[in-house]
Amino acid sequence: MARTTGSDGGKTEAAVREAAVNLIxxxxxxxxxxxxxxxxxxxxxxxxxxYFPTKEDLLFTLMREHMEGLLExxxxxxxxxxxxxxxxxxxxxxxxxxxxxRRHATHVSNMELRSLSHERLTRILKLRAxxxxxxxxxxxxxxxxxxFEIDDVGLTAMALIQMMTGVIVWFRPGERLSIAEVTTTxxxxxxxxxxxxxxxxxxxxxxxxxxxxx
Amino acid sequence: MARTTGSDGGKTEAAVREAAVNLIxxxxxxxxxxxxxxxxxxxxxxxxxxYFPTKEDLLFTLMREHMEGLLExxxxxxxxxxxxxxxxxxxxxxxxxxxxxRRHATHVSNMELRSLSHERLTRILKLRAxxxxxxxxxxxxxxxxxxFEIDDVGLTAMALIQMMTGVIVWFRPGERLSIAEVTTTxxxxxxxxxxxxxxxxxxxxxxxxxxxxx
DNA sequence: GAATTAATTGAACGTTCGTTTTATTATCTC
DNA sequence: GAGATAATAAAACGAACGTTCAATTAATTC
Numbered sequence: 001m002a003r004t005t006g007s008d009g010g011k012t013e014a015a016v017r018e019a020a021v022n023l024i025x026x027x028x029x030x031x032x033x034x035x036x037x038x039x040x041x042x043x044x045x046x047x048x049x050x051y052f053p054t055k056e057d058l059l060f061t062l063m064r065e066h067m068e069g070l071l072e073x074x075x076x077x078x079x080x081x082x083x084x085x086x087x088x089x090x091x092x093x094x095x096x097x098x099x100x101x102r103r104h105a106t107h108v109s110n111m112e113l114r115s116l117s118h119e120r121l122t123r124i125l126k127l128r129a130x131x132x133x134x135x136x137x138x139x140x141x142x143x144x145x146x147x148f149e150i151d152d153v154g155l156t157a158m159a160l161i162q163m164m165t166g167v168i169v170w171f172r173p174g175e176r177l178s179i180a181e182v183t184t185t186x187x188x189x190x191x192x193x194x195x196x197x198x199x200x201x202x203x204x205x206x207x208x209x210x211x212x213x214x
Numbered sequence: 215m216a217r218t219t220g221s222d223g224g225k226t227e228a229a230v231r232e233a234a235v236n237l238i239x240x241x242x243x244x245x246x247x248x249x250x251x252x253x254x255x256x257x258x259x260x261x262x263x264x265y266f267p268t269k270e271d272l273l274f275t276l277m278r279e280h281m282e283g284l285l286e287x288x289x290x291x292x293x294x295x296x297x298x299x300x301x302x303x304x305x306x307x308x309x310x311x312x313x314x315x316r317r318h319a320t321h322v323s324n325m326e327l328r329s330l331s332h333e334r335l336t337r338i339l340k341l342r343a344x345x346x347x348x349x350x351x352x353x354x355x356x357x358x359x360x361x362f363e364i365d366d367v368g369l370t371a372m373a374l375i376q377m378m379t380g381v382i383v384w385f386r387p388g389e390r391l392s393i394a395e396v397t398t399t400x401x402x403x404x405x406x407x408x409x410x411x412x413x414x415x416x417x418x419x420x421x422x423x424x425x426x427x428x
Numbered sequence: 429g430a431a432t433t434a435a436t437t438g439a440a441c442g443t444t445c446g447t448t449t450t451a452t453t454a455t456c457t458c
Numbered sequence: 459g460a461g462a463t464a465a466t467a468a469a470a471c472g473a474a475c476g477t478t479c480a481a482t483t484a485a486t487t488c
Contacts, residue, residue, distance in 0.1 A: 002452035030244030166376025216482035
């Protein structure tokens with residue numbers, strides 16, 4: 001046999017990406033074989049090489065698009081205001097929503113970095129650094145404006161990101177807590193952690209503005 | 215050749231364990247080959263099987279001993295007092311000190327769980343659950359006593375553990391910050407996060423007790 | 429110092445891996 | 459409907475994998 005009826009390169013590639021994210025998240029990059037991935041897609045292993053020249057190319061593509069998607073999501077969600085508390089709240093909300101929605105891709109991007117070549121690792125880490133820099137800027141502005149109480153901006157940024165990203169380790173959709181409840185709790189923990197002077201969680205929500213004492 | 219002069223089973227086994235932790239942390243369990251590990255120890259691959267019947271046995275042994283060590287360290291560091299803030303401070307200090315000291319082993323225990331058989335995975339997760347239960351008990355006591363302000367004990371415990379364990383991702387001994395500085399900052403972030411009513415960091419240190427307003 | 433035990437080597441086993449090559453068939457173009 | 463192109467199957471490649479086994483030598487025992 002050769003080309004199968006109804007075969008479509010676009011659909012196959014999309015199916016490969018989705019299956020790869022799930023398989024790598026579950027088994028790990030090294031443990032997933034190309035034959036396993038092909039079987040999941042319903043295709044022979046050789047067919048995968050029409051879309052990705054090597055296994056590492058596939059991994060890198062998944063990671064790069066995940067990180068670019070994260071930066072794009074933040075650029076879309078970034079509020080216009082200069083208020084550090086409102087910006088921090090938006091950052092937290094975007095981060096948690098994005099990571100819960102893409103748990104598997106996040107797992108891959110965080111756990112499989114060591115399987116990339118040096119050059120590609122550097123490119124992914126640059127994207128990550130750009131994203132983290134945004135948080136540090138918010139924390140620095142808040143600290144300088146006196147609305148946050150922060151010992152060490154860099155260290156606090158890392159602590160917050162680890163805390164927020166950690167959600168994907170234990171969160172399972174449809175269990176005890178909803179995404180909204182988790183986000184609310186993480187927001188208040190974040191605001192307390194940075195020593196926010198006002199109830200910035202409410203202040204960050206325009207519809208609740210009038211109820212907040214500024 | 216066969217047995218080499220000066221060869222000693224005890225020393226070889228210890229060398230295997232140490233090399234395995236470092237190699238698995240750096241390359242990942244699946245990516246590390248038994249031949250690579252043997253070369254690191256200065257021995258042939260077959261020699262490894264005198265000490266560990268399979269590669270997975272080696273992994274499991276490293277993980278189990280790491281988790282047992284963590285529980286033992288906490289049992290040794292656990293303070294006698296009932297004061298939640300003091301107990302929380304002790305938990306944070308012990309957690310950070312232990313994890314920084316054993317960065318590589320922690321990496322292995324956190325990242326390679328999926329390479330364990332179901333039965334062994336369960337055993338490791340039980341040890342982890344026992345350790346996390348200790349933190350939840352502290353948080354619950356503090357919330358009930360009114361010295362902590364906590365929305366959700368389980369969620370706060372997970373957030374704190376993720377935040378604290380995250381230290382091993384970016385901390386490198388001998389760089390900008392010392393272990394003591396990191397611990398101090400994490401302690402104050404923790405106390406703010408749980409809404410501790412008093413400066414529990416100082417309260418947890420007997421020598422500073424008299425300076426704290428109770 | 430002979431017998432026993434401990435520690436290791438070197439070679440080999442069967443399997444699986446990522447990848448390549450070639451052939452074959454479906455779909456599209458005109 | 460013929461020709462071009464896209465999408466896949468099937469088979470094969472050499473390399474590397476975890477593991478086993480027999481042989482060999484060092485250290486220990488008596």
